[in-house]
Amino acid sequence: MTEPSPLLRVRDLKTYFVTEHGSGTARAVDGVSFDVRPGETLGIVGESGCGKTVTSLSILRLIPEPPGHIRPGSFIEFEGRNILTLEPRELRAVRGNQIAMIFQEPMTSLNPVFTVGDQIAEAAIVHQHLTSAAARRRAIEMLQLVGIPDPAERVDHYPHQMSGGMRQRVMIAMALVCHPKLLIADEPTTALDVTIQAQILELLERLQAELGMAVMLITHDLGVVAGTADRVVVMYAGQVVEQASTVELFARPLHPYTEGLLASVPRLDAPQQGRARGRLHSIPGQVPAATAWPDGCRFHPRCPYAWDRCRAEEPPLLDANEGREGEPGTHRARCWLVAEPQRRTARP
Amino acid sequence: MPGGGRPSLVAVQDLVKHFPGERAWFGLGRPRTVVRAVDGVSFAIQAGQTLGLVGESGCGKSTTGRAILRLVEPDGGRVTIDGLDVLTLGPRELRSLRRRMQIVFQDPYGSLNPRMTVRQMLVEPLVIHRIATGASAGAADAERRVAALLDEVGLNATFGRSYPHELSGGQRQRVGIARALSVEPEFLVLDEPVSALDVSVQAQVLNLLAELQERRRLTYLFIAHDLAVVKHIADEVAVMYLGKIVERAPAGVLYAAPRHPYTTSLLSAVPVPDPTAQRHRIVLAGDVPSPVRPPAGCPFHPRCPHPKKNDRCRTEPPALREVAPGQLAACHFADDPL
Numbered sequence: 001m002t003e004p005s006p007l008l009r010v011r012d013l014k015t016y017f018v019t020e021h022g023s024g025t026a027r028a029v030d031g032v033s034f035d036v037r038p039g040e041t042l043g044i045v046g047e048s049g050c051g052k053t054v055t056s057l058s059i060l061r062l063i064p065e066p067p068g069h070i071r072p073g074s075f076i077e078f079e080g081r082n083i084l085t086l087e088p089r090e091l092r093a094v095r096g097n098q099i100a101m102i103f104q105e106p107m108t109s110l111n112p113v114f115t116v117g118d119q120i121a122e123a124a125i126v127h128q129h130l131t132s133a134a135a136r137r138r139a140i141e142m143l144q145l146v147g148i149p150d151p152a153e154r155v156d157h158y159p160h161q162m163s164g165g166m167r168q169r170v171m172i173a174m175a176l177v178c179h180p181k182l183l184i185a186d187e188p189t190t191a192l193d194v195t196i197q198a199q200i201l202e203l204l205e206r207l208q209a210e211l212g213m214a215v216m217l218i219t220h221d222l223g224v225v226a227g228t229a230d231r232v233v234v235m236y237a238g239q240v241v242e243q244a245s246t247v248e249l250f251a252r253p254l255h256p257y258t259e260g261l262l263a264s265v266p267r268l269d270a271p272q273q274g275r276a277r278g279r280l281h282s283i284p285g286q287v288p289a290a291t292a293w294p295d296g297c298r299f300h301p302r303c304p305y306a307w308d309r310c311r312a313e314e315p316p317l318l319d320a321n322e323g324r325e326g327e328p329g330t331h332r333a334r335c336w337l338v339a340e341p342q343r344r345t346a347r348p
Numbered sequence: 349m350p351g352g353g354r355p356s357l358v359a360v361q362d363l364v365k366h367f368p369g370e371r372a373w374f375g376l377g378r379p380r381t382v383v384r385a386v387d388g389v390s391f392a393i394q395a396g397q398t399l400g401l402v403g404e405s406g407c408g409k410s411t412t413g414r415a416i417l418r419l420v421e422p423d424g425g426r427v428t429i430d431g432l433d434v435l436t437l438g439p440r441e442l443r444s445l446r447r448r449m450q451i452v453f454q455d456p457y458g459s460l461n462p463r464m465t466v467r468q469m470l471v472e473p474l475v476i477h478r479i480a481t482g483a484s485a486g487a488a489d490a491e492r493r494v495a496a497l498l499d500e501v502g503l504n505a506t507f508g509r510s511y512p513h514e515l516s517g518g519q520r521q522r523v524g525i526a527r528a529l530s531v532e533p534e535f536l537v538l539d540e541p542v543s544a545l546d547v548s549v550q551a552q553v554l555n556l557l558a559e560l561q562e563r564r565r566l567t568y569l570f571i572a573h574d575l576a577v578v579k580h581i582a583d584e585v586a587v588m589y590l591g592k593i594v595e596r597a598p599a600g601v602l603y604a605a606p607r608h609p610y611t612t613s614l615l616s617a618v619p620v621p622d623p624t625a626q627r628h629r630i631v632l633a634g635d636v637p638s639p640v641r642p643p644a645g646c647p648f649h650p651r652c653p654h655p656k657k658n659d660r661c662r663t664e665p666p667a668l669r670e671v672a673p674g675q676l677a678a679c680h681f682a683d684d685p686l
Contacts, residue, residue: 223619282551
């Protein structure tokens with residue numbers, strides 16, 4: 001079976017920020033590589049400050065320069081073209097058209113002084129050269145598609161007249177108006193209540209099936225990833241620390257960070273704790289600062305298994321099946337335990 | 349009183365808090381509407397136990413927590429803490445009662461004074477409640493207490509000199525907890541204490557809260573939107589919707605056999621971190637209605653997925669009634685749950 005060629009290839013992406021007060025360079029994204037295949041959902045998981053949002057902004061070249069910059073040697077290829085070398089004109093033809101993005105906070109990403117219809121129509125006018133009347137009809141269709149009741153009336157409403165869930169639907173309508181091949185969804189349900197989150201996740205799933213687009217879902221919520229993603233990339237301290245198919249990752253987490261993260265989530269499907277409450281597993285310490293990543297493995301100060309090698313030598317992404325470095329593919333983890341599995345002893 | 353036997357430390361009866369809604373003339377004039385934020389809430393918490401109060405944004409759970417402590421003045425109902433009637437206390441008595449009841453907020457950055465060091469924030473309540481003075485003779489005592497508090501919440505004593513902006517989210521929340529504990533309260537309202545934290549840090553803080561509860565025999569009202577977190581920490585759980593409790597039960601019962609269709613839907617909507625789990629997700633239609641104009645009859649009826657929903661649901665508000673030992677639900681079809 002041959003793998004379809006990836007829609008998006010990210011290789012050795014490094015996005016750095018020069019910090020104020022001269023306290024050094026924040027290496028927010030520091031050598032990230034992964035692929036997104038056509039039509040799939042790739043989950044990118046990590047906690048605050050791991051670089052997941054900066055990665056997605058880099059793909060769209062939305063990093064403010066200065067203070068940020070994408071380092072030479074970084075490579076982002078979308079349908080065979082290197083996004084990092086596109087002229088502004090060419091870039092505009094891709095951004096919002098073939099690659100679209102939705103953000104966590106729909107209130108701050110919608111313009112409060114334009115109707116939602118105008119905002120949806122704008123992309124259709126810019127990218128598809130529709131007349132304003134045709135674009136308006138398109139906006140109504142899109143509102144219908146994302147499940148907003150009375151779309152012909154709602155098209156003239158302003159964002160403040162809508163609930164959080166409705167605004168996120170409008171964001172999705174805006175993003176999808178040009179039928180993008182890749183949708184980057186950055187924490188699309190984090191600001192929403194759980195019943196509204198369920199609605200939005202179901203909507204994204206349906207639209208993905210109908211429109212055949214690939215989705216890059218950026219989230220901190222392992223539950224959301226488990227329910228929606230085909231494959232998962234776990235990020236920590238500006239790097240990919242593990243990647244695998246979703247089923248494989250949850251069944252057999254290899255990186256101690258992934259393992260710790262999975263164990264720290266309070267679970268609804270856990271047996272009732274009762275009065276003699278079991279303690280949750282927690283990862284000791286905290287994420288280090290991006291201006292001073294630890295030497296060796298960046299997770300070693302928090303890792304229960306760390307030994308001398310982890311402190312001295314930074315591990316590459318190792319293939320779980322062969323213990324070798326290579327192109328991103330099956331199950332890989334940035335951990336010396338892949339090479340020396342006998343060190344994975346019972347946790348202290 | 350649920351559980352019978354032991355008396356409750358905290359008892360809340362028919363608590364009501366209405367806020368004035370929009371006004372007729374550019375913010376002037378008399379309010380035309382009222383927001384029924386809390387609309388007849390009752391529960392009791394035994395000493396040393398945790399009641400989890402869950403619900404979605406705007407359901408009134410935070411207002412309930414604040415009204416109990418009189419951080420907002422309730423419009424009706426009765427609150428007793430250790431037999432003392434909280435709502436009739438004068439300012440002086442209320443202040444002394446505040447020593448026994450404290451609150452921890454969701455956003456530890458917004459609730460810590462950016463111009464004060466951690467030490468100053470921890471000393472201030474001691475001075476106000478005359479537990480220790482900040483000056484001369486009492487100063488040494490205050491220092492000892494601050495060091496002990498920091499140690500108890502898992503912070504190194506050097507953090508006393510830090511300002512909030514120098515701390516991570518988890519450390520700030522530990523300071524917020526230390527500040528609440530400084531006056532040695534018996535009852536803590538924890539208002540979404542871990543919602544703003546990353547998963548690994550959230551686990552640390554939840555473990556800390558559990559340890560503190562055991563060591564100090566604290567009583568918690570744990571307000572949260574995350575049902576999985578509440579399952580981990582609560583002995584009893586109350587689910588709120590549009591200002592009312594729609595279901596209340598011991599945690600084990602509520603999670604295993606919910607009786608209100610809203611509870612069932614909420615539970616089914618929580619994403620479970622297991623890609624192989626076969627789950628039936630109930631996706632509720634629409635948004636939570638406005639608490640200004642709650643629907644007639646059962647407030648949940650416009651979104652209710654129960655197949656037997658009928659005219660009675662649209663006209664007659666269901667009472668919160670005992671449907672199983674210790675389990676209360678406000679649904680006409682609680683005996684025939686989803």
